[in-house]
Amino acid sequence: MLACLLLVMTMPLLIGIGLFLKSTLLLDNNSIINLLFSKTWKPLNQNFGFYPFIISSIWVTLTAIIIAAPICLLTAIYLTQYSKKYFLKIMHPVIDILAGIPSVVYGVCGVLIIVPFVSTIAPIFGKQSSGYTILSGGIVLSIMITPFILNILIEIFRNIPDELKEASLSLGATKWETIKFVLIKKASPGIISSIGLGISRAFGETMAVLMVVGNVTKIPKNALDPGYPLPALIANNYGEMLSIPMYDSALMFGALILFVVVLFFNIISRLTITKLEIY
């Protein structure tokens, strides 16, 4: 039993070391700053600039979070404070099923619904677009991370002791004031960390984004440009990995960046949540 435990505990370390060892070939030949901020991606000429991919990833993630965060927050407040008990009982399976739908299916729905939708609304903003854009990727991602964030938020709002609410109500505050000044204030670390977890989930999501985001190696200037996020890059080029060692190394470096960023967001958010539980 101890051996199994140790095996599991060393997993994060093993993943980090494995990816790092694989990317040393690339790091030996290029400086890390050059890799992260160079804009040219020409694997055949040994130019590996990750900048366009990183920027695309950030764009997609931010779009998703901006759409998902307010919706999740409002829904969580509604479900825990205003709605009837049975409604929450109906919503729970809905959230669970949404969380269980595989990312490929989200991608299929994105191609079916959201891509045409984006291409029809694009002219309103004075742009012609095929629909395969950062915005579509963001919308698909926002649906994907909604159940994830929502579950955490509902848990947090539920765990706030009733006495706090009752104290505020007995002082003459209305229900909404209580929510605004007491509940949200009390839950704010939890809200922030749930958003952080949502970010890390969105940053690493692969298949659904890959299918709708367009995959053009260019630095996107607005949400209606196509992009090429980091996970999509890795997933799309795995076939060529074995043929060129440098390319292989570069993709592993991409995975390493992904791993580090996601781990970073996770560590911070989880720390905030555990602090919340202590106090």
Place this chain on the structure above:
Amino acid sequence: MMTKKTEENIFKVLMVLSTSIIICGFLLIMGSVLIKGLPTLSIEMLTEVPQGGYYFGKGGGILNAIVGSLYLSLGATFLAFIVALPVSLFMNVYLINKNKLLNVIRYLLDLLWGVPSIVYGAFGFIIMVYFGLRTSLLAGIITVALFVIPIMIRAMDEVFKTVPRGLIEVAFSLGSTKSETAFKVFFKQVIPSVVTAVLLSFGRAIGDAASILFTTGYTDSIPTSLLEPTATLPLAVFFQLSSPIPEVQNRAYASALVLILIILIISLLARIISNKNNLKKFNIKNAVNKRFIYYKNIRNNYNLSYKKRRKSQQ
């Protein structure tokens, strides 16, 4: 005073709106896959492997992907179970008093849970190359198992947490060892919930595509050994959708429908099992009494045999 009410009302409308957005999103996803997938879904799709020219719209089905996916996720769930059960039992029986250590372990597990599946895919690929494996069912099973293990441990951990502490103490006080307590008392008490946890992990394993992209490969035949590459449903959806031919794209929708149906069935099963478990409410007094009788019998038998031995020695 009017403004107070209006503000609340505005936000109430927004809340109802956002809740209905989520419900609409859910219905849209289910509806669109159902409407697009149902017309193409046929017996032929489910029971035949792709034939020549399948990817140009000719006959055949996705049996290879369905069977491949089931093989893959069954194998991965089994492998993950072998690792996850001892770990979660160890955490809840051996380390029950070391709260700080437990918190650190849970924290690390949560971190592992958050690692994106494509990173697991890349890591699985490294392992695969290191051991000289080719793209195969085995490599896929190992990768997906790595991906599922933290999920399963955390799910089981939550289950074992609900076992009342008195039970351990009774078992210890009656002289059973820690591992006896773990496997005979703890595990037996919560088997249905453990099954639920395993089913949920199975659902995760079958739906994930990014981690197996590197390691399982893709073929048109059903794998006959662990070392052969295999097709999987998520990748079948992905590859068929990227085809320019509309008939093949329709098949992608049908495959997506099959995938969703499998996952829905699994989560329904998990729900039914966990509900059943909740129905016969956990009664600590009964449980402890039962265990007590069980241990008393063991003791009596032991004493009897001890006396017999003493007699024969005399």
